[in-house]
Amino acid sequence: MKLISTCVAVLAFAAQALAQDLAVRAELVHTVSGEPLRNGVVIVRAGKIAAVGAQSNTPIPAGLRVLEAKVVTPGLVDAHSVVGLAGYLNQAQDQDQLDPSAPIQPELRAIDAYNARERLIVWLREHGVTTVHTGHAPGALISGQTMVVKTRGETVEEAVIVPFAMLAATLGADSRASGDKSPGTAGKQAAMLREALIGAREYQRKLAAAGDDAAKRPERDLRKEALVALLERRVPLLVTAQRHQDIASALRLAKEFELRIVLDGAAEAYEMLEPIKAAGFPVILHPPLARFAGELENASRATPVALRDAGILFAFQSGYEEYVPKTRVVLFEAAIAAAHGLGPQGALKAVTLDAARILGLEQRLGSLDVGKDGDLALFDGDPFEYASHCIGAVIEGVVVSEAVR
Amino acid sequence: MRRLSLALFLAAAPSALAAAQSETLAFVGGRLLPVSGAPLDDGVLVVRDGKILAVGARSDISVPAGARVFDVSGKQLMPGLVDTHSHVGGGWGADSSAPIQPDVRMLDAINCRDSGLQRAQAGGITTLNIMSGSGHLMSGQTLYVKNRDANTVEALCYRFADGEPMGGMKMANGTNSQRPPPFPETRGKSAALVREAFVAALEYRRKVQAAGDDATKLPPRDLGHEALLELVDGKRIVHHHTHRHDDIATVLRLSKEFGFRVVLHHVSEAYKVADLIVAANAPCSLIVIDTPGGKLEASEFDARSAAELERLGAPQLVGFHTDDWITDSRVFLRSAALAVRAGVSRETALAGLTLNAARMLDLGERVGSLEVGKDADFIVLSGDPLSVYTRVEQTWVDGAKVFDLSDPKDRRWADGGWGAGMPRMLATCCLGDEEDPK
Secondary structure, eight states: OOOEEEEOSOHHHHTTSOTTOEEEEEEEEOOSSSOOEEEEEEEEETTEEEEEEEGGGOOOOTTOEEEEEEEEEEOEEEEEEOBTTBOTTOSGGGBOSOOTTOSBOTTOOGGGSOOTTOHHHHHHHHTTEEEEEEESOSSSTEEEEEEEEESOOSSHHHHEEESOOOEEEEOSGGGOOSTTOSOOSHHHHHHHHHHHHHHHHHHHHHHHHHTTOGGGSOOOOHHHHHHHHHHTTSSOEEEEEOSHHHHHHHHHHHHHHTOOEEEEEOTTGGGSHHHHHHHTOOEEEOOTTSOOOGGGTTOBTTHHHHHHHHTOOEEEOOBOOSSSSSSOOHHHHHHHHIIIIIHHHHHHHHTTHHHHHHTTOTTTSSSOOTTSBOOEEEESSOTTSTTOOEEEEEETTEEEEOOOO | OOSHHHHHTTTTHHHHHHHHHHSOEEEEEEEEOOSSSOOEEEEEEEEETTEEEEEEETTTOOOOTTOEEEEOTTOEEEEOEEEEEEOTTSOOOSOTTOSBOTTOBGGGTOOTTOHHHHHHHHTTEEEEEEOOOSSSSEEEEOEEEEOOOOSSHHHHBOBOTTSSBOOOEEEEOSSTTOOSTTSOSSHHHHHHHHHHHHHHHHHHHHHHHHHTTOGGGSOOOOHHHHHHHHHHTTSSOEEEEEOSHHHHHHHHHHHHHHTOOEEEEEOTTGGGSHHHHHHHTOOEEEOOOSSSOSSGGGTTOOTTHHHHHHHTTOGGGEEEOOTTTTSOGGGHHHHHHHHHHTTOOHHHHHHHHTHHHHHTTTOTTTSSSOOTTSBOOEEEESSOTTSTTOOEEEEEETTEEEEETTSHHHHHHHHBOTTTTSOOOOGGGGTTOOSOOO
16 A cells, blocks of 8 residues: 555645644554554644544644555564664674674764664664664673664764663673683673672762862773763663573672663573562563574563563564574564464554663653654554555654555 | 374384374365365365375365364365475585585485474474575585474485485575685686586596496596486486576576576575576575565565566466575465565465475475375464464374474474474483473
8 A cells, every 4th residue: 555645735724734744544543552543543743743533533734744554553663673783784894783802892882883874774664663772782791882763864863862772781602702702601791790880880989989079080981981870770781681590690780789671682581580570670572583593592482471471561672683684673573472472462562662661761652642752653454464564654743764565 | 293102102103103194084164275276165175194085175075984074164274385495404514625515415414303393393394495505506415305203314305206315406606605715706706616517527427428338437436426417317406596686697597508407596686587587487486584685695685576476477486485594484474475565466475385386396296285196284274374363283294293283392393482492302201201391
């Protein structure tokens, strides 16, 4: 189905409509925060959702561009990716997601490494993804910072909405160094992380002691500064840990340093439901289509249901792929979960509102509620069906994709 | 169904199996998708001795007396899926010593207990073409596998008419096989090395023929040349990794020069040269990936290749594969469904998973459709095969059930979970143990 643009207004009124104003009429409107609406309409004004309701009692202001779709959902939120740092060609010049020179580099900012014009970002946008949490990849003990972007713009400045979202850490085999380099074992991984955090705590103490006295301040240390953000709970530690014992290590570390953490990957989370629930941390689960091999050999497609039933907040991610496909697509991942017991409503929530919650952006994103960003995904059928298409994407009232994918 | 129960009674097993297969089974009331013909609602499929005895509408087929009847109303039945390109089985063929190794056989490399074979059963795959990777111009002989529960690779493989294990030959061009010497570093060199290998094999044949009955004049036996001559003679089909439009053209050029039969594999840019492919009548075993890129030669991938071949009047050239581990055997139906999303018809999509694919392995007379006399390889689906919400509920091979989603042990192969990645345990390890190994 083509994205149909209907000019409701006569030309005289057209000038009243702003660039970030539009309306979408759909047979089914998934608000996510409430029950789906039949024959509904979503009205966006000045980039924000101004009204959501039945077509019968929600008048569309004159002059608005009107889009038509079978189904409209909130713009999808990809809870964890590396797109923009990682490019689709997979050649050295477009792979900036992981610097191998040191195991702990929290000072690496995602905003300095993001290619807003990367084709993978266009690809995600064409599949309804309007927000991506992206940044430094799993694969080092602390690989760097992450950020949150909208899938728009030609520069990172136009795209970014949270410049420093989390610090990316990895436990387990995937961040072990080879040969005689550290960390070579799980024990060494934990020891190195604890040492780094203790060093940052000392730095934090010296800064506090110096107060306004510049002469007493310690030398500025970018690495420790980033870790202090963690200790001050301004950002969470995003811990990629697939095995149950590595998940346990992450929980232990969080307790010792009173950190906020977000568990990532978590292939064996179904073995750790009680401690995860007790700690109160959310999970950004591995893509259900990820290869069930290596650290994921015990992964299960029943995990989303297990997390839901345990009352653990979770979301899906496109993840990090070293080869083909260079990125996964959360629309496809949620679809697989929907078909493995989670159901379409539950799956949609995990790539919209619950993903926004994990990113701390639920006031702004993830559901079709008045006042939230006008981010929408348009479909010509059930969004998760193989043969359906995403036919449009809107970010803050601006149509950013009219591709049929 | 696990092989555990089978091995439980080692001595009795063969006769027990034979008994199960000689029983007449009738699957009644489901929607049949024979692929060779139009779908039938309220159909009957009758199976005996591992073969399809009857198939048709309930009004046309009478269930034989004494048959074990399975009510499959609400379900859909279709032929077992044929995966024309898979790497399950944990085997490696050629090593890094040379770019062309036609003597190496996948037969000698497969671990028949690899969990990948179970996952393939869970995905409804009953026939596989298992091959080595694409890091060589020629990485060895592939093996056509019937995905039954078996304890040796011999019990898994299809056989040529002469009784030899059946398979094709894996070849590749493009970037994967370009490596430091002795491998080629350019496309021109890649083609030259392949041509030299075929020329050498033909020279070998000339010497063998010249020797006639005089054994003293025979050249030393050369396994590689022998395998290459099987390509020239059409006994073995070349399964050729190729992505870019110009690489596809090169494969067709070499196929014409040396007369080998070829199935094009992956063919990311088939949509660009579909006219060339149709003119050469070259079957395409297509990969369907979620996102273009990941390597240079897949950067222009587009799922519309199947639709483009169909548009040019050649739906019979459309096939699919998992390339497992590139895509997951458990969701093989998805590959065809995504091709439908990109414009191909449902009919061609389903044929590409079954009958077209079987023909790409010279197995079209034996499997790939629900027809009388064909092997009783079929799957029972909870609904439309091209819907994301549909599950493969049962997989049957040669009239024996090898996968049942309602069995918790089998379900683990479908959904994953603790221990699902481990190779199948030795049959004697868990006698009588109904618990999942932890």
